[in-house]
Amino acid sequence: MGPRSRQRRTGTVQSTNDSSSLSKRSLAAQGYVSDAFAPLLVPGIVRRTPLIHRGYYVRARAVRHCVRAFLDLTGAIRSPTRAQILSLGSGSDSLYFRLKAAGLLTRTAVWEVDFPDVSRLKAKRIEETPELCAQTGPFKIGDSASTLCFESSDYRILGADLRELQRLGEALDSAGLDATSPTLILAEAVLTYLEPSRAAALIAWVAQRFPNALFVIYEQMKPGDAFGQIMLQHFRRLNSPLHGLELFPDVEAQRQRFLQAGWTTCSALDLNEFYRRLIPADERRRVETLEPFDEFEEWHLKCSHYFILAASRGDILSETPVFLPSEASFQIDPALPSGFLSASVVTSDHQHSSLQRYGHTSVLLSPGIIFSAGGFGEQEGRHCRVSRFHLLSRSCDSEWKGCQISTLGTEGQWDGRLYHTMTRLSDTRVLVLGGRLSPVNPASGALQLDIYKSEDNCPEGQNVVVTKAALEEGSMLSCWRHSTTEVYYQNQRYLFVYGGRSVTDPVLSDCRFLHVETMAWVRIPVQGSSPEGRHSHSACSWQGGALIAGGLGASEEPLSSVFFLRPVSSGFLWESIHIQPSITPRYSHTAHVFNGKLLLVGGVWIHSSSVPGVTVISLTTGLSSEYQIDTASVPWPLMLHNHSSALLPEEQQLLLIGGGGNCFSFGTYFNPHTVGLDLSSLGLGQ
Numbered sequence: 001m002g003p004r005s006r007q008r009r010t011g012t013v014q015s016t017n018d019s020s021s022l023s024k025r026s027l028a029a030q031g032y033v034s035d036a037f038a039p040l041l042v043p044g045i046v047r048r049t050p051l052i053h054r055g056y057y058v059r060a061r062a063v064r065h066c067v068r069a070f071l072d073l074t075g076a077i078r079s080p081t082r083a084q085i086l087s088l089g090s091g092s093d094s095l096y097f098r099l100k101a102a103g104l105l106t107r108t109a110v111w112e113v114d115f116p117d118v119s120r121l122k123a124k125r126i127e128e129t130p131e132l133c134a135q136t137g138p139f140k141i142g143d144s145a146s147t148l149c150f151e152s153s154d155y156r157i158l159g160a161d162l163r164e165l166q167r168l169g170e171a172l173d174s175a176g177l178d179a180t181s182p183t184l185i186l187a188e189a190v191l192t193y194l195e196p197s198r199a200a201a202l203i204a205w206v207a208q209r210f211p212n213a214l215f216v217i218y219e220q221m222k223p224g225d226a227f228g229q230i231m232l233q234h235f236r237r238l239n240s241p242l243h244g245l246e247l248f249p250d251v252e253a254q255r256q257r258f259l260q261a262g263w264t265t266c267s268a269l270d271l272n273e274f275y276r277r278l279i280p281a282d283e284r285r286r287v288e289t290l291e292p293f294d295e296f297e298e299w300h301l302k303c304s305h306y307f308i309l310a311a312s313r314g315d316i317l318s319e320t321p322v323f324l325p326s327e328a329s330f331q332i333d334p335a336l337p338s339g340f341l342s343a344s345v346v347t348s349d350h351q352h353s354s355l356q357r358y359g360h361t362s363v364l365l366s367p368g369i370i371f372s373a374g375g376f377g378e379q380e381g382r383h384c385r386v387s388r389f390h391l392l393s394r395s396c397d398s399e400w401k402g403c404q405i406s407t408l409g410t411e412g413q414w415d416g417r418l419y420h421t422m423t424r425l426s427d428t429r430v431l432v433l434g435g436r437l438s439p440v441n442p443a444s445g446a447l448q449l450d451i452y453k454s455e456d457n458c459p460e461g462q463n464v465v466v467t468k469a470a471l472e473e474g475s476m477l478s479c480w481r482h483s484t485t486e487v488y489y490q491n492q493r494y495l496f497v498y499g500g501r502s503v504t505d506p507v508l509s510d511c512r513f514l515h516v517e518t519m520a521w522v523r524i525p526v527q528g529s530s531p532e533g534r535h536s537h538s539a540c541s542w543q544g545g546a547l548i549a550g551g552l553g554a555s556e557e558p559l560s561s562v563f564f565l566r567p568v569s570s571g572f573l574w575e576s577i578h579i580q581p582s583i584t585p586r587y588s589h590t591a592h593v594f595n596g597k598l599l600l601v602g603g604v605w606i607h608s609s610s611v612p613g614v615t616v617i618s619l620t621t622g623l624s625s626e627y628q629i630d631t632a633s634v635p636w637p638l639m640l641h642n643h644s645s646a647l648l649p650e651e652q653q654l655l656l657i658g659g660g661g662n663c664f665s666f667g668t669y670f671n672p673h674t675v676g677l678d679l680s681s682l683g684l685g686q
Contacts, residue, residue, distance in 0.1 A: 018092075019665075020056075020091065020189070021038075021041070021042040021091060021092040021093075022042060022044060022046045022048075023046075023048050023052055023053075023056050023665075024038050024042070024056060024060070024093070024094075025038040025039055025042045025044075025045075025046070026046055026047050026048040026052075026053065027048070027053055027056045027057060027060065029045075029047070030047075030053055030290060030291065031290055032053055032054075032056075032057040032060075032287060032290060033057065033060050033061075035094055035098060036101070036131075037094035037097035037098060037101075037131075037132065037135075038094050040094075040125075040129050040131055040132055041092045041093075041094055041097075041122065041125055041126075041129075041132070042092050050290075050291040050292065050293045050295070051293075051295045051298055051299060051302075051662065051664060052664065052665050053290075053291065054287070054293070054299050055299070055302050055303075055306075055664055055665070057287060058271045058274065058275050058279075058303060059188070059218060059271070059306070061274075061275075061278075061279055062218060062271060062274050062278075062308035063186065063188060063216065063218060063308070065274075065278060065308075065322070066184075066186075066214070066216040066308065066310055066322055067085070067095070067099070067184065067186075067216075069310075069320075069322045070083070070085075070182075070184040070214050070317075070322075071083070071099075071104055071108065073182075073316070073317065073320055074107070074108070074182045074316075075107065077182075077316055081178055081180070081181040081182075082107045082108055082109055082181065083107060083108040083109075083181060083182045083183070083184070084108065084109055084110075084111065084177060084178065084181050084182070084183040084184070085099075085108060085109070085110045085111070085183070085184045085186065086111045086112075086113070086172075086177065086183055086184070086185045086186070087110065087111070087112045087113070087186040087187075088113050088114075088162055088185065088186065088187045088190050089113070089114055089162065089187060089188065089189070089190035089193075090112035090113065090114050090157075090186075091114055091118060091122075092118075092122060092125075093112075093188075095110070095186075096110040096112070096135075096155050097132060097135050100135045100136075100154075100155075101135060105154055108154070109153075109154040109155065109156075110154065110155050110156075111155075111156045111157075111158065111172065111175060111177055112155075112156070112157045112158065113158045113159075113160050113162065113168070113171075113172075114157075114158075114159065114160075115159065115161065116147075116149070116159030116160070117159070118159070119149040119150075119157045119158060119159035120144070120149050120159060122149070122150070122157055123141055123142070123149040123150035123157050124141075126139075126150060127139075127141055127150075136152040136155055137152055137153060138152065138153070139151060139152040139155075140152075147159055147160055147167075147171040147174070147175075148171070148174065148175050151175070156175045156176070158171050158172070158175055162190070162194065162198075162202060163194065163198050165201060165202065165205050169205075169209065179209050179210055179211075180211065180212070181212070182212050182213070182214075182314075182316060182317060183210045183212065183213045183214070184213070184214045184216065185206055185210070185213060185214070185215045185216065186216050186217075187215070187216070187217045187218075187219075188217070188218045188219075189218060189219050189220075190217070190219070191203070191217055191219060191244070192219040192220055192242045192243060192244060192245070193240060193242070193243065194243060194244075195243050196243055196244040196247055199243065199244055200257075200261065203215070203257070203258060203261045203263075204261045204262060207261055207262035207263055207313060208262065210313065211313060211314050212313065212314030212315075212316055212317055213312065213313050213314065213317065214310060214311070214312045214317050214322070215258070215263065215309075215310070215311045215312070216308070216309065216310050216311075216322075217308075217309045218306065218307070218308050218309075219306065219307070220242055220245060220305055220306055221245060221248070221249060221250055221251065221254065221270070221305060221306070221307055222245075222249055222250060222304065222305045222609070223242075223245035223246055223249060224246075224249060225611045225637070226611070226636070226637030226638055226639045226640075227301045227302075227304075227305055227637075227639070227663060228245075228305055229636065229637040230637060230663045230666050230667070230669050231305055231663070231664075231666050232245070233666075234663075234665075234666035234667060250609055251268040251269065251270060251307050251309070252268075254266075254268050254307065254309055255267070255268050255309070258309070258311040259311075262313070263311035263312065263313055264312055264313050264314070264318045265311065265312050265318045265321070266309065266310070266311040266312070267309070267310055267321055267322065267323045268307050268308065268309035268310070268323075269307060269308055269323055270303060270304050270305075270306065270307045271302075271303035271304075271306045271307065271308065272300060272303040272304050272330075272606040273330045274308055274323075275303060276330065276557070276606075277326055277330060278323070281555070284555075284556075288506075288556060292438070292439035292440045292503075293439060294419075294436070294439040294480075294481075294501075295661070295662060296536065296552055296556065296587070296588070296604075297588050297604045297641045297642060297661050298661045298662055298663055298664055300558075300604050300606045301604060301641075301661075301663070301664075302663075302664040303606070304606060310322035310323065330607060331607055331608065331609070332560075332582070332584050332585065332607040332608065333584070333607075333608045333609065333610065334581075334583070334584045334608060334610065334615075334626045335581050335624075335625070335626055336626075337613070337626045337627055337628045338616075338625040338626060338627055339627050339628075339681055339682075340627065340628050340629070340630040340681075341613070341614055341627050341628070341629050341630065341677045341678060341679065341681065341682075342630050342633070342677070342678045342681075343629050343630060343631050343633060343634045343638070343656075343675050343676065343677055343678075344633045344634065344675065344676050344678075345633070345634060345635070345673045345674070345675060345676075346400045346655060346673075346674050346675065346676040347392070347400050347401065347402055347673055347674045355372060355377075355390050355392075355402065355657055355658045355671075355674060356377045356378040356658070356660075356670035356671070356672060357372075357374075357375035357376060357377025357378070357386050357658045357660075357670060358375055358376055358377065358641075358642035358643065358658055358659055358660045358661055358670065359374070359375040359376050359418035359419050359642050360372055360373060360374045360375025360377070360386070360418070360644060360657075360658055361373060361374055361375075361420055361421060361422040361432075361644055362422070362644035362645070362646055362657045362658075363422050363423065363424045363430055363646075364424070364646045364647070364648075365424060365427050365428070365430075365451070366427050367394075367648070367650070368393060368394035369391065369392070369393055369394075369427075370391070370392040370393075370646050370655065370657065371389065371390070371391055371392075371422075371430060371449075371451060372389065372390040372391075372392070372644065372657060372658070373389050373390070373414070373422060373430075373432065373449065374386065374414075374416070374417050374418055374420055374422075374432075374435065375418055375658065376418055377658070377670055378670060383668055384416075385416030385417070385418065385437070386416065387414055387416050388404040388405070388406060389404065389405045389406070389407075389414070389449075389451075389464050390402060390403070390404055390405070391403055391404075391405055391451070392655075392657070392674065400655075400674065402674070405451075405463060405464055406463060406464070407463065407464050407465065407466050413466055414447070414464075414466050415437065415443055415444070415447075416437065417432075417435030417436060417437060417443035417480075418435055418436055418437075418480070419434075419435055419436055419480035419481045420432050420433060420434050420435025420436075420443060420480065421433050421434060421435075421482060421483060421484035421497075422449075422484075423484050423486065423495055425448075425516070428450060428451045428452070429448065429449070429450050429451070430448075430449045430451075431446065431447075431448055431449075431469055431495070432446060432447040432448075432449060432469075433446050433477050433482075433484050433495075433497060433514075434477045434478075434479050434480050434482055434484075434497075434500065435480050436480040439503075440503055441503075442478040442479065442480065442502065442503060443480070444476075445468055445469070445471075445476065446468070446469035446471050446477065447466055447467070447468065447469055448466075448467045448468070448469040448470075449464050449465070449466055450464065450465040450467070451463075451464050452464070452465070469519065470519050471514075471519050471520075471521070477497065477512075478502055478503070479500035479501060479502045479508055479510075480500055480501060480502075480535075481499075481500050481501050481535035481536045482497060482498060482499050482500025482501075482508065482535065483497070483498050483499060483500075483537060483538065483539030483546075483548070484496070484497050484539070485498070485539040485540065485541050485546040486541045487513075487541065487544060487545055487546050487565065487567070487572070488544040488567065489513075489524055489544075489567060489571065489572070492515065492517070493515075493516040493517065494513045494514060494515055494516060494522065494524070495513070495514040495516060496511070496512070496513055496539075496546050496565065497510070497511075497512040497513075497514065498510070498511055498512075498539060498546070498548060498565075499533065499534045499535055499537055499548070499551065500535045501535040505533075506554055506556075507532075507533035507534055507535055507552070507553060507554045508533055508535070509530055509531065509532065509533035509534075511526050511530075524571045524572060525570055525571030525572070526565070526571055526572045526573070526574065527568070527570070527571065527572070527573045527574070528573045528574035528575060529574060529576075530574055531548060531561060531563045531574065532553055532554070532559070532561075533553065533554055534548075534550075534551030534552060534553055534559055534587075535551060535552055535587075536551055536552045536587040536588045537549060537550050537551025537552075537559070537587060538550060538551075538589055538590055538591030538600065539591070540591050540592060540593045540598065541593070542564070542593045542598075542619065543566070543567070544567045545564055545565045545566045545567050545572060546564070546565040547562065547563070547564055547565075547577075547591070547593065547598060547619075548562070548563045548564075548565070549561075549562045549563075549589075549591055549598065549600055550562075550585065550586045550587050550589060550600065550603065551587050552587040552588075557585070558585035558586055558587050558604070558605055558606060558607070559585050559587070560579075560582060560583050560584065560585040560586070561576065562576075562577040562579060562583075562598070562617065563575065563576055563577065564576075564577055577617075577619070577622060578622050579617055579622050579623075579624050580622055580623060580624065581624060582624075583600070583615050583617070583624050584605045584607055584608050584612070584615075585605055585606075585607055586600065586603040586604060586605040586612055586615075587603055587604055587605075588602075588603045588604045588641040588642055589601055589602050589603025589604075589612065589640075589641070590602065590603075590643065590644060590645040592645070592647040592654065593619070594647060594649055594679070596618065596619050596620055597616055597617060597618055597619060597682075598616070598617040598619055599614055599615070599616055599617075599647075599654070599679075600612075600614065600615040600617070601614050601640070601645055601654065601656070601677075602614075602640025602641060602643060602656070602659075603640065603641055604641045611628075611640075612640060613626060613627050613628040613629045614626075614627045614629065614654075614677070615627075616682060627681075627682070629677065634673070634675055635672060635673060637669070638656075638659075638671055638675065639659050639660045639661065639669060639671055640656065640659060641659060641661065642658075642659050642660060642661050643656055643657060643658050643659025643660075643671065644656075644657045644658055644659075645657060652678070652679045652680045652682075653676050653677065653678060653679060654676070654677040654679055655674055655675070655676050655677075656671075656674065656675040656676075656677065657674050658670070658671060658674075659671045
């Protein structure tokens, strides 16, 4: 790397500090953490999204956990020398000031290292801010040629390049860092910006230099799946590519990386596991109610792609693990895959067949017509709640073609809702129930959509009439992420509406029955133990009843249960389906029943390092098997959540329509094509 390219790269890496610092300031301003010093160190006001707040919150808690563990341990052993915290790539972080104000630095000092420009700017900011000076006590500011930018009795800021280890060591020696004292080394999102050889050298250098140390890192992993690819693309666009993820793609590889570099013990967790295991339930509930939130998929995916690691050396720091082992295993990995399902793009005309949206719904009107509505997507060159409908039509040569169709007439208007349900009433009519416009604004009322075909059955030129559905008064359905399933009672057709969430309730367990012929809500007795409340589950019609699978529970924990709402003479009866082997908890998937087997397609799970494919469950034996999706013939990445799907029984094919999400701070992603899965290898037609 030449001098100019290195300078540009240094500048872009420094810019990630600016963005991160503003996010941390926003985090504190919204009450996720208590930090009176972040606004003093970071000029400017930016309010981040709830999704980014959650991401930075769990990062802050993970680092805080490790720092407190180190301080508790070193405080208990009463070392003759004071403990030390060395923060590498510290940027504008307020760690020192928070610890000092909390009275936690009576026997500990803090050293920070970052690029010279970043460190000098921070030193100047402290010098100009009385509230910060009150914490540091008397201090000195280094001259422009000095590596030491700021010095007080328990706080030093150095400007140095982590790639130049000899100079770094000399600077730390000059600043009074005692390599023999118990030392915590922090590196938040630092090593991944170094080339692998330089990161390896730094890890080994720290191990050799500090005989009694705890090394804590927080950074990215899992580059190979769809979300990981979006993450990598994001940092490449910033000219700040992530390094080493292919070499160390998961927590076990990261553990071995440190153990082989001379560290005595090492443990690591992804942030889903840290959040569930090491943050108390009451604190989780507090955080989960701070802001309206409805981006669970991206939250869990983000946490599965970041980890916190603690490696230790020396008898004292190696005796007590930072992450105590759990009584129950967090991982519930699925069984080995029984096979693969080939995937292919089924719509060739990208301009007209594009269904770039998520949170939408699709319904099979007839064997050759699939109608989609709603969701958040791309329309007229911008990202928005989609107002246009979409029709996929299979021509006589079996080619699928798509087009966007608009509304006709003035009776009604599509309101751009997401996470609604849509039920086929006839070949040309569908019923839309529930949905939301925002996490605090449910969609108003049920809608009836009438699709008018052209004479030649070609999708181009078709129109949709939107009208308010003629439901009885007082029947407002103010929920979303629910399910609507066709069931039969006393030879009458009903729609069974179950679960979801609302503005006031994080999950619902409501059971409602809509009589299709009269469009009236009807009370039907339901016996048995009701499933726990959930949303983002799947629902399928089967034997006159409904199958409910997975979903997200009240504690935002994915569920693995499958229930059958079985018709009985007096109404319906809830039955739990016993499945072996147990399936991995999941949500945001789709599901279909075909020849006595339940197919769970895609979704999000947090208890496995693999990616959900298709789970096949025999409804007669309860036996389950897993199938991975072979995406070699499909443009990558392919995100299998927030999608819709349509089963074509005669062709033994499943169409995956749309999907994607707002991928944390990495941008919004939409699957660009409709993808077909070949189900013939499952033997379902036998």
